[in-house]
Amino acid sequence: MIRVAIVGTGTISHAHVRSYLQFPGRCKIVALVDIVPEKAQKMKEDYHLDCDVYDDHQKILPRRDIDLVDVCTPPYVHASISVNALKSGKNVVCEKPMAASLEECDAMLKARDESGMKLSIIAQNRFRKPIRDLKALLDSGLVGPVRHAQVNSFWWRGHCYYDLWWRGTWEKEGGGCTLNHAVHHIDMLGWMMGLPTQVVSMLANTAHDNAEIEDLSVSVLRYPGALAQVTASVVHHGEEQSVTFQCEKAKIAAPFSTYASLSKPNGFPERNEALEKEVAAYADSLPPLPYEMHPGQLDNVMTAIETDGPVAITGEDGRRTIELITAIYKAGITGAPVDLPLKKDDPFYTAQGLLERAPHFYEKNASVGELTGAITYGSDYKAK
Numbered sequence: 001m002i003r004v005a006i007v008g009t010g011t012i013s014h015a016h017v018r019s020y021l022q023f024p025g026r027c028k029i030v031a032l033v034d035i036v037p038e039k040a041q042k043m044k045e046d047y048h049l050d051c052d053v054y055d056d057h058q059k060i061l062p063r064r065d066i067d068l069v070d071v072c073t074p075p076y077v078h079a080s081i082s083v084n085a086l087k088s089g090k091n092v093v094c095e096k097p098m099a100a101s102l103e104e105c106d107a108m109l110k111a112r113d114e115s116g117m118k119l120s121i122i123a124q125n126r127f128r129k130p131i132r133d134l135k136a137l138l139d140s141g142l143v144g145p146v147r148h149a150q151v152n153s154f155w156w157r158g159h160c161y162y163d164l165w166w167r168g169t170w171e172k173e174g175g176g177c178t179l180n181h182a183v184h185h186i187d188m189l190g191w192m193m194g195l196p197t198q199v200v201s202m203l204a205n206t207a208h209d210n211a212e213i214e215d216l217s218v219s220v221l222r223y224p225g226a227l228a229q230v231t232a233s234v235v236h237h238g239e240e241q242s243v244t245f246q247c248e249k250a251k252i253a254a255p256f257s258t259y260a261s262l263s264k265p266n267g268f269p270e271r272n273e274a275l276e277k278e279v280a281a282y283a284d285s286l287p288p289l290p291y292e293m294h295p296g297q298l299d300n301v302m303t304a305i306e307t308d309g310p311v312a313i314t315g316e317d318g319r320r321t322i323e324l325i326t327a328i329y330k331a332g333i334t335g336a337p338v339d340l341p342l343k344k345d346d347p348f349y350t351a352q353g354l355l356e357r358a359p360h361f362y363e364k365n366a367s368v369g370e371l372t373g374a375i376t377y378g379s380d381y382k383a384k
C-alpha cells in the first residue's frame, strides 16, 4: 500500500485526489498539507479521507510511513518542497512546471540521485491516446524524419485569471503562458523531437494589463534538418491546441490528421493515399491506454514504486522542458538568438537571473486568495 501526502490542496489537487481514489487497494492518502490548512481540512471532509492535516510540509518530513509526496503548490515552491521530501526519503511527483529555473531543476535531480528516490514531473497529456499515438507514429519511421513542427499552444484566459495571488508575477508564477500553459506542448515537442539547437522568440502581453508576465509568445526553433514554431498563448478563442509534424513522407498531427504527398515528374504533389491509409491503420492498431491523464501518470508513478522500475516522465524530461522555456525567455528578453544547451554560468540559469532581466509588461494590481469554479484541461486531441 503506497501512502501518499498531498502538498497544496488547491484547484489541481482535486485531479490528484480523484486519481488516487481510483486505486483504493494500492494507495491511501494519509496527509494533506496547505499553508491555508482550512483548505486541506475541507478537502479531507469533502472526500471523506482518513488522513492528517498540516499547515507546513516540513511537518510531514519526519513521518516514516509516507511513501509518496505529491506537490500541487504554485511553481515557486516546487523545488524546495520536492528537495526536502526527497531528502527525507520519500518519492516525489511534482506538478508542472518542474521549477522556476534550471538551477532549481538541477537541485531536484541531485536530491533524487542522492536519495535514490523516484521523481516524476506531471505531463498528463502524454497519457492521452492521440498524443501517445503521435509519438509512436514518429518513432515507427512510417512518415520519415520531421522537417517542420507547428506547436499551437492556444489557450484563452480572462483578465481576472491573473488576480489569483501567485499568478501574473515572474517571482511566483515563474513566467506567463509559455511556462504555465505551453509547458504541456513543449513537453510533447521535447518528448518527440528533443531539444533544438537554437531559438529566436518574441514575447508580448496583449490583453492582461494586471500581469507582469507574457500572455503571448511566438518562437522559432532550429533542429538539425528541421525548424519548429511554437506559439504560446492565452488570448486564443476556442483554445484550438494542436501539434503538427510535416515529415519526409507525410504530415501527421494531433488532433489526428494525415496527408501524404509524392512527387510528380514535374515536382508538383500527388496525393499518396496508400500511405495515409497505412498511417491511419497504424494509429488505429495501437491499444487504448488503461488510464488517461492524471490517473494514467499517477498509475505509472505507483507502478514504478511498486516494482522499483523507472517512471515514464522523469526529472530530466521536466528539466528539458524548462531548458527550452528558459531559452525562449532569454531570446525574447535579449532579442538575440539563443544556442542550446544553456550553460550553468548563463545568467538565465537561475530564477534570480530571470527576475533581474524579465520585463514587467504591467504591474499586478489585484491579489485574491482563491478563484472559484471548475477548470478545464485543454484539447482532448480527438479528431472532430
Ligand SMILES: NC(=O)c1ccc[n+]([C@@H]2O[C@H](COP(=O)([O-])OP(=O)(O)OC[C@H]3O[C@@H](n4cnc5c(N)ncnc54)[C@H](O)[C@@H]3O)[C@@H](O)[C@H]2O)c1
Pocket: 007, 008, 009, 010, 011, 012, 013, 033, 034, 035, 036, 039, 056, 057, 072, 073, 074, 075, 077, 095, 096, 097, 122, 124, 164, 180, 377
Ligand atoms: N497539470 C495541469 O493540467 C495543471 C492544471 C492547473 C494547475 N497546474 C499546476 O498545479 C500547481 C497548482 O496550481 P493550482 O491551480 O492548483 O493553484 P491553487 O492556487 O488553486 O492551489 C495551490 C495551493 O497550494 C497552497 N500552497 C501554496 N504554497 C504552499 C506551500 N508552500 N506549502 C503548502 N501549500 C502551499 C495554496 O494555499 C493553494 O491551496 C501549479 O504549479 C500549476 O501550474 C497543473
